[in-house]
Amino acid sequence: MAGLSNPISLFRTAAQSAPGVEAVSSQDTAALQAEVLALFDDLRDRLLRYSLSFGIARHDAEDVLQECFLALFRHLQAGRSRENLSGWAFRTTHNLSLKRRASVHAEYRAAVPEETAQIQVCDDGPGPEEHVLFSERQERLRAVVRALPETDQMCLRLRADGMRYREIAGTLGISLGSVAASLARSFERLQRMDAR
Known part of the structure; x- marks a missing residue:
């Protein structure tokens, strides 16, 4: 195909x-x-x-x-x-x-x-300083997301794609409360990373 x-x-x-x-x-x-x-x-x-x-x-x-x-x-x-x-x-x-x-x-x-x-292949960025800052921030973000349990990662991806909590719960086969708790944990970790 x-x-x-x-x-x-x-x-x-x-x-x-x-x-x-x-x-x-x-x-x-x-x-x-x-x-x-x-x-x-x-x-x-x-x-x-x-x-x-x-x-x-x-x-x-x-x-x-x-x-x-x-x-x-x-x-x-x-x-x-x-x-x-x-x-x-x-x-x-x-x-x-x-x-x-x-x-x-x-x-x-x-x-x-x-x-x-x-x-690893190097990425051609706009400028050395901007590239370094952007790359460091992206890597910290990726590290935070990778450190999340797989269910939390999936909840975060589906929410980023615009799905509502109830739809995420149905898609992943978990409770609505689990989705809310998962996203709250994920957002908290991302905010802590951004505050650094």
């Missing part, structure tokens, strides 16, 4: 070969396609950013989105719940991104010697 394109051809294939799904009329299939395409257009950029936040390459994140929307089409085609489809898409993207990251890391470790993996 090269590039992130409109998944209509995937839907056609899925509509013809979905196991365990009763025959659906072409009119119903067209309505499902239109519904999923509308969600694709609405959520594509947000889901792509979320998938990229797992540290996977863009082409892998694009593949994750293709898989997510194909799964959504099959989900709806099977007559399953339509409640909070955007949350469903984020949760599916979350799970698929974790799987993709694990498989990419396993392939990378098998293919790249350890000495090569530790080589």
Whole structure:
């Protein structure tokens, strides 16, 4: 699946070969396609950013989105719940991104010697002083975020993407109180880092 394109051809294939799904009329299939395409257009950029936040390459994140929307089409085609489809898409993207990251890391470790993996590439910044200050601040920020538990990191990323607390709770499968506590801890740590 090269590039992130409109998944209509995937839907056609899925509509013809979905196991365990009763025959659906072409009119119903067209309505499902239109519904999923509308969600694709609405959520594509947000889901792509979320998938990229797992540290996977863009082409892998694009593949994750293709898989997510194909799964959504099959989900709806099977007559399953339509409640909070955007949350469903984020949760599916979350799970698929974790799987993709694990498989990419396993392939990378098998293919790249350890000495090569530790080589760092310098970034061309606007000016030496500005670059140093910006880089130091960004590294402190990254260190604070990396030090957070994975659930706190995911809550922070989803909140930064504009999701409400209830949507984050549904996406990650945790309570609303856990989301609030997680974000409060994360914001407190980030503020302490910024005060230094």
